[in-house]
Amino acid sequence: MNKMIYIIATIGKPFADLILYAGGMLNLLIEIIFSLPYSILRLNLILKEIYFSGVKSIVIIAVSGWFVGMVLGLQGYNTLERFGSVTMLGSVAALSLLRELGPVLTAILFASRAGSGMTAEIGLMKATEQIEAMSVMAVSPIKRIVAPKFIGGIIAVPLLAALFNTAGIIGSYFVGVTLLRLDQGSFWSQMQDSVDLHYDVINGVIKSAVFGAVVTLIAVYQGFVAKPTAEGVSNATTKTVVSSALTVLALDFILTALMF
Amino acid sequence: MKRLTIDFMVGIFVLIGICSLAFLSIKVATNFNIGSSNNQTYALHASFSNIGSLKVSAPVKVSGFVVGRVTDIHLNTQTYQAVVTMNINDSYKFSNDTSAQILTTGLLGEQYVALQSGADTEYLKNGDTITLTSSAMVLEDLIGKFMTSMTTK
Known part of the structure; x- marks a missing residue:
């Protein structure tokens, strides 16, 4: 009998954990939303967060975008060559970057570059009891630390994704036109013909803003629930990267189904 | 810092x-944002007995130059013909005997409406209907005709 209970409990544990996880996240999100009006006035805190998560990610985002664009150019060229429609390369590269690759890869890179840092910062603040000290001084840690990160993420990720897309398109232009001698005019005109401002560009921006919010929310939550030990903080950082990558990919499917 | x-x-x-x-x-x-606030447009209608796979927002071209977009396609339940509504840029005027045709870019490309201006001195106004139309070329019909002409020989 006892063994039976034990087996059923083993099955139940992941689900209970999942529900607790989702509940904790929702609680945190509600708290952040209520403290937004206060935090939006503390511009210097938000600027600092944009500096740490956005400005310092410029190089990795631009370089990754450039290489992804070059790979798209090469692979697209090899595939399209079979159908004799290599002039479509511009629109293939632009559409796949704007709709999917740009927002998703930016969000995943942002999670590993900035999200892990946020988790480690909050986890260490908790381990060294700085969060409790703040509460004792009647400074709300949500308003002071979490909400600025959240706003910073929402602002920084769409800008980084736009940079990623631009670098990617320039990269595919470099491979297609400079190296493989495609016609420059048909590259741009095919692209302009198939890319729509509202449908593709704006939807991509909305997608990346949602991803920015989700990644920062996960990072901050993992920091708060981390065990206040060195090992706990390191586990939480890993969890941030893994679960943000999974959430971003799953959410991307849902958003794509809704938008396109 | x-x-x-x-x-x-x-x-x-x-x-x-x-x-x-x-x-x-x-x-x-x-x-190319025809129909946005800074570009004045006017609407023209044309009914076709077959529009092929023409879609809303397909271009309307004159001599290959884009002058407007298809804004609406619906079925006239009296005549059972497809009515295509197009928004044309205000700076282009077309005579009353303009003809409309549905063509395809390339062999398998997207379909568009081609307008051919006539000689009439009166111009089409907002809401007017183009009466001279010819339908889309449907590849299956063509093959069908070709097959029947082969067998009768």
Whole structure:
């Protein structure tokens, strides 16, 4: 009998954990939303967060975008060559970057570059009891630390994704036109013909803003629930990267189904 | 780090982001925005017995030059013909005996409406209907005709 209970409990544990996880996240999100009006006035805190998560990610985002664009150019060229429609390369590269690759890869890179840092910062603040000290001084840690990160993420990720897309398109232009001698005019005109401002560009921006919010929310939550030990903080950082990558990919499917 | 440095770097970051967005929306996306507020348009209708796979927002071309977009396609339940509504840029006028035709770009490309201006001195006005129309070329019909002409020989 006892063994039976034990087996059923083993099955139940992941689900209970999942529900607790989702509940904790929702609680945190509600708290952040209520403290937004206060935090939006503390511009210097938000600027600092944009500096740490956005400005310092410029190089990795631009370089990754450039290489992804070059790979798209090469692979697209090899595939399209079979159908004799290599002039479509511009629109293939632009559409796949704007709709999917740009927002998703930016969000995943942002999670590993900035999200892990946020988790480690909050986890260490908790381990060294700085969060409790703040509460004792009647400074709300949500308003002071979490909400600025959240706003910073929402602002920084769409800008980084736009940079990623631009670098990617320039990269595919470099491979297609400079190296493989495609016609420059048909590259741009095919692209302009198939890319729509509202449908593709704006939807991509909305997608990346949602991803920015989700990644920062996960990072901050993992920091708060981390065990206040060195090992706990390191586990939480890993969890941030893994679960943000999974959430971003799953959410991307849902958003794509809704938008396109 | 000094406050000024942070402000400066964030400013540069936001500028880079906005420049990228501008690049994406100007250089990469379509900048042909007929029907937006600064471009005055007028509507023309044309009924076709077969529109093939013509879609809303397909281009309307004259001699290959885009002058408007298809804004609506619906079925006239009296005549059972498809009625195509097009928005044409105000700066282009067409005579009353203009004919409309549905053509395909390339062999398998997208379909568009081609207008051919006539000799009438009266111009089509907003809401007018183009009476001279010829339908889309449907590949299956053509093959069917070809097959029947082969067998009768």
